[in-house]
Amino acid sequence: MKVLLICLILIAINANVNAEYKSYLNYKLYKVNPKNQDDVNTLKEIQNNGIGEFWNEYFRPEDDVRIMVEPSWENIFLERLKEAKLEVKLIFNNLQEIIYKQKAPRQAGTVRSANSFFSLDWDDYYDLEQINHWLDELAEAYPNIVTTVVMGKSVEDRDIKGIKIDYHPERTDKKIGFLEGTLHAREWISTATITWIVKEFLTSSDPDVRAFAENLEWHIFPIVNPDGYVYTFTGNRMWRKNRSKTNFTSCGANVNDDMSNGVDLNRNFDFVWMTVGASNDPCSNLFAGPSPASEPETQAISQYVLELSDRGEIIYYIAFHSYTQMFVIPFSHVASNQMLAADNYANMFEIAVRSAEKLSQRFGTSYSVGIAANVLYPMSGTSFDWVKNYTNTRISYLIELRDMGEFGFLLPASQIIPNNLEVMDGLIEMDKTTKLLGYYTTADASKIFYSLSVVIFGLMAILVV
Ligand SMILES: [Zn+2]
Incomplete structure (x- = not known):
């Protein structure tokens, strides 16, 4: 009887899952x-x-x-x-x-690449559970360097989990790097890129990679939208948003109502919210939410990065998306003729151009560089713009990864490693240029200007007194 009951429950659960899966x-x-x-x-x-x-x-x-x-x-x-x-x-x-x-598991006998690291490799895409398990494995294997971190909970109460990689916990003047992955659920290559960077940080003997890994305290979150990511495996492969059901509504005759069960997290941040390139329609993929930072995922990221900003200087905030191959520079709401709005726009541009050039050398993959109005379309309420505006972050990018649309969001797993290799080349060049421009010695132009102004005002104040 008990067995029968369990069987019936299992069948019911299974039927439910099948009913929800969008084919x-x-x-x-x-x-x-x-x-x-x-x-x-x-x-x-x-x-x-x-x-x-x-x-x-x-x-x-x-x-x-x-x-x-x-x-x-x-x-x-x-x-x-x-x-x-x-x-x-x-x-x-x-x-x-x-x-x-x-998604298909490789056929028996297929040769795996030699790049596996603990339970992960880059010949396949992996689900949330597998990624989180891998993060735990790293923390256990590198107890003095790697710590797992939960920055908060998602709408469906999942952990937003990542790791801190810190080779120099004794340092007091903290330089910080932050990698944000998979804010948009269907952009799987974002997760696979970040896990590769983690592997390189922990295993590479290349001096430039070592410097990049060890000069900063890294906070790395492969999947900041866990509910959406899970849903791309279990419900709808093409899902973009989070899974908030509080704005549920009828989407009209030709659109499934499930479309209203989510907020576009990259439109939900509390900076020029809902001004351009965003929608107030819950059935849109660009739904900005009912109010700025209404979503727990948005709040968790904002709070976490604000705390980091209090503890040290954030050199990098990099948000990985796909597809269309570009480095997007803040700010995304401004028009072309306002591109200089960010204080160190010129430096961010130069760094990204050199990074993109280096990236293209390995396989000829071409990335464009610019503010959203020039390379994509103007948008508002994004995480990387919010971070640039409200924290001390020096270099903030949104990077759109492969490809140009041949497969788009459905990039074949065979492209993960080539993508990762070229992106790593680009990031190392980025870091070299950042260093050349003096960001590690806290002497970039805007800072010198700021310091000089303080001194001049100070002297004037003394003279007046
Ligand atoms: Zn995206």
């Missing part, structure tokens, strides 16, 4: 290049009518726009494009197949 069977992925504003408007109309699910949140003329179309909408979608004389290219015939391929 992309026979969904097609199309690419459309709008040539002018009319074309853009046609695509916006298609988007607003829920005829396709767009990978690009914003698009302009000449952009590569990628659109997933479910089988029942296919004819209407193609008909509408034909009417508007827009060319369309079929990229994938069955998206679910690409999703399976990305």
Whole structure:
């Protein structure tokens, strides 16, 4: 009887999981290049009518726009494009197949690369539990260097877990580095990049990597949106937001209501919130939340980074996203002609350009560099802008990783290691340039200016007295 009951419960749980899993069977992925504003408007109309699910949140003329179309909408979608004389290219015939391929365990007998480190390697993508377990393994193996840290809880009460890597706990003048991974759930390459950097920090004998690892106290969080990340494994591979259900609403005839069960965490930070490139519609992928910093994940990151900022100087805050291969520099809400808004914009630009150049040398992968208005689209309420504005962080980037849209969010696992190798090259060059510009000796231009001003004002005050 007991066994039967357990069986029934298991069947019920299983049925429930299956019922929730969104299949992309026979969904097609199309690419459309709008040539002018009319074309853009046609695509916006298609988007607003829920005829396709767009990978690009914003698009302009000449952009590569990628659109997933479910089988029942296919004819209407193609008909509408034909009417508007827009060319369309079929990229994938069955998206679910690409999703399976990305998650499928390798066939027995496949040779693993020699790059495994404890229970992780970079031949596959790993889920939250596996990543968190790996972090525990590192803390156990390197007790004097690695400590696990929980910065807070997610909406569904999961730990937001990371590690601190500190080779010099005795140091008093702390220089700090922070790596933020997977704020957007479906951008799996972000997690795989950060875990690789951790492995390099702990194992590399390259003097430049050693300097990068040991000169800073590192705070590294591979997955800051754990609920969303879990949901990309169990519910919907294409999920972007967190899993807050407090704004649940009906999303209209053509959009699944589940779309309203989440806030875009990279629009939720309390800096110029909801001013540009964000939405107040819970059914949008860009939903900024009901109020600034409404989400526990946003609050946890903000609080944690503020505390770090009190303890030392944050040299780097790097948020890893995908896809489109770019270094984005603060601030993201400003127009092109306001690009100098961040105090050390010129330095951040130079550092990123040199980093991108170095990155491209290994495999020819090309990254662009600039503020969001120039390379992406203006946006507000992002984490890396918030950090730059409210803490002492010197260099803050949002890095969009591979690729340019060939696979987009579904980057094959075979590209993880090439991606990681080139990104590491770029980061090492970044650190060398940062050092050259004097950031480690606390003598960057704005600081000298600030110190001089203090001295001059001080002298004036003395003279006046
Ligand atoms: Zn993202």
